[in-house]
Amino acid sequence: MVYIPPLNFAPVISTEVLLYRSGFPMPLNYPFIKDQLHLRTVIYVGDKEIADDYKEFLDEQNISYHYIHMNSCLDPEIHQQMDRVLRLVLDIENYPILIHSNKGKHRVGVVVGIIRKLLQGWSTTGIYQEYGIFSGGLKGAADLEFITMFNTELTVDKRKLPDFVRNFEST
Structure with missing residues (x-):
């Protein structure tokens, strides 16, 4: 069988836990998701x-699904939406996880940028470079500014934190 991953598919974390990013999966991607992920x-x-x-x-695959409505980083509710995403990512019981948007560029780029910044301690330069690779260049000035300025006061159970989390203050 030939497997076809979704548009802009890539691992974000590939250690003991697995976190992936992509564009919206289509039916031709379902075997890949089912058999590989x-x-x-x-x-x-x-x-x-x-x-x-x-x-x-x-x-059918018993995959828990979370829809977090996100228009853009200019959305007035963006901080609450990002906290919802982070709460899911910061719980080891949810892994393996696929985070996707429609094309796997800007919205997922913002989410991954926040993960890189807050949870892994990446430099802004590294975050911007990765964002540019998936978005086709550094075209999302508002997205990049949001990543740079974003902070959260989210508290989570540190006993449930995945091992890759390095820089997150929790209870």
């Missing part, structure tokens, strides 16, 4: 409800 959780950061066939696929 063995997901427990999917987080969709986007602006559209998912198609029935995708929801059925996730249900």
Whole structure:
């Protein structure tokens, strides 16, 4: 069988826990997701409800699905939305996780940038470089500014933190 990963698919973390990023999976990607990723959780950061066939696929695979409505980093609710994503990412029981948006560029780029910054201690230069690779260049000035300025007061159970988390203050 030939497997076809979703658009802009890549591992974000590939240690004991697995965190992936991509664009919106299509039916031709389902065998790859099912046979290769063995997901427990999917987080969709986007602006559209998912198609029935995708929801059925996730249900059949017993994959927990979280839709976090996100128009852009200019959305007035963006901090609360980002905290919802982080709460899921900061709980080891949710892994392996796929975070996707429609194309896997800007919204996922912001989420991954925040993960790199807050949880892994990456430099701004490294975050911007990775963002540019997936977005086709540094075209999202507002996204990059949001990543740079974002901070959270989210508290989580440190006993549930994945091993890759280095820089997160928790209870």
